[in-house]
Amino acid sequence: MIKLLNLLCCLLFLVGCQNNQVEKEKVKMEVEVEPTFYERNVKPRGIYINDAKNDMRIDLPLLSYCWNPDLTKCLSELNEAPKQDIFDGYRTIRNQPKEQIQVEIITLPEDISNPDEKLPFATTIELFQVEADQFIPTELIDNKFVLPSEEGIYTYVLKLTYEKEYKGIAFYAWQTRVGE
Structure with missing residues (x-):
């Protein structure tokens, strides 16, 4: 049970880090695009x-x-x-x-x-x-x-x-x- 709880915490941590990285990339892309x-x-x-x-x-x-x-x-x-x-x-x-x-x-x-x-x-x-x-x-x-x-x-x-x-x-x- 403890192993399952640890695995679940690790997955939540990784998903949270990944989401943060995606948000940073999205902001970076929006800044670089200049309107025509x-x-x-x-x-x-x-x-x-x-x-x-x-x-x-x-x-x-x-x-x-x-x-x-x-x-x-x-x-x-x-x-x-x-x-x-x-x-x-x-x-x-x-x-x-x-x-x-x-x-x-x-x-x-x-x-x-x-x-x-x-x-x-x-x-x-x-x-x-x-x-x-x-x-x-x-x-x-x-x-x-x-x-x-x-x-x-x-x-x-x-x-x-x-x-x-x-x-x-x-x-x-x-x-x-x-x-x-």
């Missing part, structure tokens, strides 16, 4: 439009973004027009009818919060004018486009697609007031 770019879900670079005529830099609100090695899993178009409250706190650009606008996307050093993070640059940029919840493609030639001839407030959406090192899609928006 896609797992971190980092916001894309900040986008600005340079309004040279008014000597202003216009910040654009980020509507949505998606990073995924399979671009088909990212939202390729918006389901609805941006809500007006998305523009609260952002400037509305004032321009003249049929004025040609230069879209400049500026990336500033402070946009990169982690200097080791290599955020990608967009490979394609598309511009859409929003009219009654419809997205009308607007031609960009050398990053320039012409505003409508009618006065009013117009909403534009930029779609940036990333297809090189990292894959993803981001949408930004802004408004411009045409006329006085």
